[in-house]
Amino acid sequence: MATRRTTRDSSAVAFRERYGPAALVTGAAQGIGRAFADALAARGLDVFLLDVKPEPLARAAAEVAEQFGVAATPVVVDLTRRDCLDAVRAAVPTDSIGLVVCNAALGQEGPFLEAELESLHRAIDVACHATVSLLHGFGREMAARGRGGLVVLASGTALQGSPRYANYGATKAFNLVLGESLWYELRDHGVDVLAFVPGPTNTPGLRSTVPGLKEGVAVGPIRLPAETAEAAVRALGRAASASREKDLAARLAARRRRADANAARDWKREAKGEGR
Numbered sequence: 141m142a143t144r145r146t147t148r149d150s151s152a153v154a155f156r157e158r159y160g161p162a163a164l165v166t167g168a169a170q171g172i173g174r175a176f177a178d179a180l181a182a183r184g185l186d187v188f189l190l191d192v193k194p195e196p197l198a199r200a201a202a203e204v205a206e207q208f209g210v211a212a213t214p215v216v217v218d219l220t221r222r223d224c225l226d227a228v229r230a231a232v233p234t235d236s237i238g239l240v241v242c243n244a245a246l247g248q249e250g251p252f253l254e255a256e257l258e259s260l261h262r263a264i265d266v267a268c269h270a271t272v273s274l275l276h277g278f279g280r281e282m283a284a285r286g287r288g289g290l291v292v293l294a295s296g297t298a299l300q301g302s303p304r305y306a307n308y309g310a311t312k313a314f315n316l317v318l319g320e321s322l323w324y325e326l327r328d329h330g331v332d333v334l335a336f337v338p339g340p341t342n343t344p345g346l347r348s349t350v351p352g353l354k355e356g357v358a359v360g361p362i363r364l365p366a367e368t369a370e371a372a373v374r375a376l377g378r379a380a381s382a383s384r385e386k387d388l389a390a391r392l393a394a395r396r397r398r399a400d401a402n403a404a405r406d407w408k409r410e411a412k413g414e415g416r
């Protein structure tokens with residue numbers, strides 16, 4: 141049996157009790173997803189790393205297991221598949237997952253009409269369809285257990301329409317609203333939900349759109365994946381949405397003030413039996 145090389149401080153113990161014994165992270169072979177796997181393993185959670193290409197995924201899982209001494213299991217699944225939840229469930233023991241990070245996405249930049257329709261649909265399948273399936277499937281289990289966490293990766297492109305990011309930004313807006321809404325719905329069931337807006341992060345995905353950006357370098361607003369994942373893990377349970385970047389965090393807070401007011405109004409009406 142491997143020795144766990146994970147932090148033993150009291151906050152890590154509380155984290156394991158709330159979100160353990162295992163986490164599932166999508167898009168975990170590289171980039172922010174891999175950094176999430178590291179951050180969660182460092183807190184002593186076993187990790188199921190999900191991605192589409194077997195070799196890089198197997199390497200990532202072996203590195204996480206070696207570095208942190210936790211069980212790190214590669215799960216090869218194509219999230220464009222409509223039955224992706226069944227495929228995940230077949231690979232993951234029932235009731236083992238206390239935290240799900242829906243991180244995988246297909247980054248897309250360029251004029252909408254020049255993209256192949258098929259690739260636009262694939263991006264929607266990964267970011268929206270698969271995310272809904274995983275949050276619904278594992279969210280039900282967590283709500284029944286009365287504890288757990290769900291994290292959805294959004295983006296600054298979710299906060300307004302932007303040229304060249306129409307489809308991508310729209311999927312991220314879906315992720316943001318889904319995550320923020322579920323924070324309200326699931327908190328009384330003991331499940332923390334977080335929509336997280338990373339801010340620019342030096343990953344293979346970002347490097348494919350920023351020519352000359354070298355791996356492992358933080359430059360200007362572009363930060364390293366470990367910093368982004370750590371910020372998200374620390375924000376879990378504190379608010380419906382968060383960002384590593386101050387400006388984005390302030391914009392999210394403004395959205396939440398409005399959402400809080402709406403929720404308070406609805407709860408008051410419900411309490412008075414007035415319906416919605």
Ligand SMILES: NC(=O)c1ccc[n+]([C@@H]2O[C@H](COP(=O)([O-])OP(=O)(O)OC[C@H]3O[C@@H](n4cnc5c(N)ncnc54)[C@H](OP(=O)(O)O)[C@@H]3O)[C@@H](O)[C@H]2O)c1
Pocket residue numbers: 166167168169170171172173190191192193217218219220242243244245246247266293294295296337338339340341342343344345346
């Ligand atoms: N990096 C940033 O600056 C930034 C900024 C804002 C938001 N985000 C968000 O943060 C998340 C992670 O971004 P990232 O930059 O780390 O991405 P990335 O470097 O492109 O990595 C994404 C991972 O997801 C995998 N994936 C893609 N399609 C999949 C499928 N059908 N099934 C299973 N796995 C699949 C990719 O595999 P392959 O590469 O093998 O296809 C890759 O390993 C995304 O949701 C993104 O929208 C990132």
